[in-house]
Amino acid sequence: MTDTRANIPSVVERTRPVDAGAPVVAAHFLGQTAVFVLGEEALLFMPRAGEPRRVSVHGGAILASAADKGRIVTGGDDGKVMATDAEGKSIVLATDAKHRWIDHVAVGPGGAVAWSAGKEAFVRTEKGAERMLAVPSTAGGLAFASKGLRVAVTHYNGVTLWFVNAQSAPETLQWKGSHLDARMSPDGRFLITSMQEPSLHGWRLADRKDMRMSGYGARVRSLDFSVGGKWLATSGSTQLILCKPPRILAPAQVQADVVACHPKQEVVAVGYADGLALLVRIEDGAEVLARKGADAPIAALAWSASGAALAFGAEDGAAGVIDLG
Numbered sequence: 309m310t311d312t313r314a315n316i317p318s319v320v321e322r323t324r325p326v327d328a329g330a331p332v333v334a335a336h337f338l339g340q341t342a343v344f345v346l347g348e349e350a351l352l353f354m355p356r357a358g359e360p361r362r363v364s365v366h367g368g369a370i371l372a373s374a375a376d377k378g379r380i381v382t383g384g385d386d387g388k389v390m391a392t393d394a395e396g397k398s399i400v401l402a403t404d405a406k407h408r409w410i411d412h413v414a415v416g417p418g419g420a421v422a423w424s425a426g427k428e429a430f431v432r433t434e435k436g437a438e439r440m441l442a443v444p445s446t447a448g449g450l451a452f453a454s455k456g457l458r459v460a461v462t463h464y465n466g467v468t469l470w471f472v473n474a475q476s477a478p479e480t481l482q483w484k485g486s487h488l489d490a491r492m493s494p495d496g497r498f499l500i501t502s503m504q505e506p507s508l509h510g511w512r513l514a515d516r517k518d519m520r521m522s523g524y525g526a527r528v529r530s531l532d533f534s535v536g537g538k539w540l541a542t543s544g545s546t547q548l549i550l551c552k553p554p555r556i557l558a559p560a561q562v563q564a565d566v567v568a569c570h571p572k573q574e575v576v577a578v579g580y581a582d583g584l585a586l587l588v589r590i591e592d593g594a595e596v597l598a599r600k601g602a603d604a605p606i607a608a609l610a611w612s613a614s615g616a617a618l619a620f621g622a623e624d625g626a627a628g629v630i631d632l633g
Contacts, residue, residue, distance in 0.1 A: 318598075319597070322632065323629070332627050335608040337612040339394055341355045341394055348369055368386045413450070416459070422459050424448075441470050451499070462488060463487065468480050497537075502527070502529070504527065508542065526563055531543070558595055561582070564581075575589050583606060599620060617633065
């Protein structure tokens with residue numbers, strides 16, 4: 309049964325829908341323009357005014373994306389790292405010499421960019437210098453610290469902390485298992501990784517104290533810190549999970565697949581496996597319906613920088629922008 313949340317406030321009528329024509333795998337904003345990352349080759353630009361525009365970027369599948377204020381950085385199975393600006397102009401940032409897939413990308417302070425291919429992670433610094441780090445196994449998630457050029461690279465049995473411009477050797481934080489995605493808290497105090505099994509692992513970086521968060525019903529595929537970093541919102545259950553301390557909000561009949569925290573308020577957008585999307589206020593758990601369930605899972609959520617608009621995309625190509633201003 310699809311959960312429509314019929315008896316709660318709704319902003320569904322504020323949606324500008326678009327058919328992306330392909331599965332949506334991520335969403336970002338460049339200014340007031342929503343950009344949907346499609347599974348194959350292209351980005352779909354949806355400006356606040358005007359018609360949607362499709363821009364071909366890769367010669368195959370798009371495997372990863374990240375964004376800063378001025379560009380979308382993507383990695384593809386064509387071995388290229390691309391940067392595309394708000395006008396739809398793309399440039400090649402890097403091409404893997406071994407023609408490997410670009411599995412992960414991240415953007416950092418000062419315009420720095422990181423990407424991974426196989427057992428190697430790369431960083432292009434704000435001054436254009438390129439650095440490479442080999443890790444013990446296939447590189448997983450990448451996360452920049454908010455200050456200084458420090459990158460966390462996940463892999464099997466731990467995370468490597470890499471001070472890109474330092475002469476000292478990188479430091480490894482060890483914990484058995486396969487570490488996938490990574491997030492640094494906004495204040496730089498905590499590093500959290502999602503695991504292959506249904507759990508999270510974390511470290512308090514000041515003293516390397518371990519933290520383990522388990523009990524999820526499925527692998528955690530989406531995690532995001534709230535504004536200020538007080539809460540970590542996660543998928544992996546049939547409700548929104550917040551930690552720490554743990555809280556459970558917005559229960560549903562199906563998995564919560566995607567979470568995205570509001571950039572200004574303690575509100576979380578949650579997308580579910582039946583296409584339902586909710587806005588959830590952390591303080592009291594109040595809910596607002598953003599999208600009714602429509603079968604295909606929500607695959608992407610993104611807030612504009614001001615928090616006045618929310619973009620969503622689903623696995624069947626249905627997408628839209630909700631004007632909350």
